[in-house]
Amino acid sequence: xxxxxxxxxxxxxxxxxxxxxxxxxxxxxxxxxxxxxxxxxxxxxxxxxxxxxxxxxxxxxxxxxxxxxxxxxxxxxxxxxxxxxxxxxxxxxxxxxxxxxxxxxxxxxxxxxxxxxxxxxxxxxxxxxxxxxxxxxxxxxxxxxxxxxxxxxxxxxxxxxxxxxxxxxxxxxxxxxxxxxxxxxxxxxxxxxxxxxxxxxxxxxxxxxxxxxxxxxxxxxxxxxxxxxxxxxxxxxxxxxxxxxxxxxxxxxxxx
Numbered sequence: 001x002x003x004x005x006x007x008x009x010x011x012x013x014x015x016x017x018x019x020x021x022x023x024x025x026x027x028x029x030x031x032x033x034x035x036x037x038x039x040x041x042x043x044x045x046x047x048x049x050x051x052x053x054x055x056x057x058x059x060x061x062x063x064x065x066x067x068x069x070x071x072x073x074x075x076x077x078x079x080x081x082x083x084x085x086x087x088x089x090x091x092x093x094x095x096x097x098x099x100x101x102x103x104x105x106x107x108x109x110x111x112x113x114x115x116x117x118x119x120x121x122x123x124x125x126x127x128x129x130x131x132x133x134x135x136x137x138x139x140x141x142x143x144x145x146x147x148x149x150x151x152x153x154x155x156x157x158x159x160x161x162x163x164x165x166x167x168x169x170x171x172x173x174x175x176x177x178x179x180x181x182x183x184x185x186x187x188x189x190x191x192x193x194x195x196x197x198x199x200x201x202x203x204x205x206x207x208x209x210x211x212x213x214x215x216x217x218x219x220x221x222x223x224x225x226x227x228x229x230x231x232x233x234x235x236x237x238x239x240x241x242x243x244x245x246x247x248x249x250x251x252x253x254x255x256x
Contacts, residue, residue, distance in 0.1 A: 050068055060122060060125040060126050064116050067113055071110055074140045074143045078146055082150055085150050089150075092153075095149070098146065099146055102139065102142055106143070112132060
């Protein structure tokens with residue numbers, strides 16, 4: 001009895017532990033989903049604000065917003081392209097490391113541009129803008145270069161794979177159409193008669209004699225008995241036509 005109680009207690013403890021683990025994993029998954037949703041919402045709001053700011057505020061302030069928007073768009077597109085292509089291509093691991101280093105410079109530049117947006121002194125903004133514009137262009141060109149190289153590499157691999165697959169399909173299609181291969185002259189079988197193993201030089205006279213016997217109409221009692229059992233396919237007024245071995249001779253009708 002005590003052993004049963006111990007087993008029940010152990011089973012209950014295991015179930016409780018599994019329930020706690022499942023609950024913790026669910027909470028963490030929900031938290032990650034909420035964090036991703038919040039981050040996406042903040043990103044969307046920030047991008048919308050920058051788009052509105054570059055049109056509403058002309059001059060240096062609007063250009064700062066435009067620089068931030070172009071920088072964020074380029075870095076985000078490159079990150080997404082490398083993230084999707086890296087699991088299928090191990091050669092992009094070094095490109096990912098380079099992008100991580102580039103992202104550090106991009107975040108630092110975006111933070112400087114954000115502080116410059118809040119700067120009330122227009123002369124200060126105009127003085128810092130050329131240097132920030134040059135840095136933004138350099139970061140954008142580097143990010144675009146990585147993204148375009150990854151895209152070109154994936155496109156090249158897809159073209160090579162498609163070319164190899166097309167070659168294999170052409171070979172298989174040719175093998176399936178084996179009857180279109182021209183046979184040597186003099187070895188082709190006669191039309192309407194399949195080639196068999198007995199169609200050799202020794203079987204020629206025997207085949208000719210069999211064809212002659214099949215072509216000649218049968219006469220005598222056997223022919224009359226056969227005709228009596230199975231009537232001819234053709235009508236009574238038609239004459240027998242030679243040339244096909246499965247046709248039977250007609251028994252002549254009596255004129256008496």
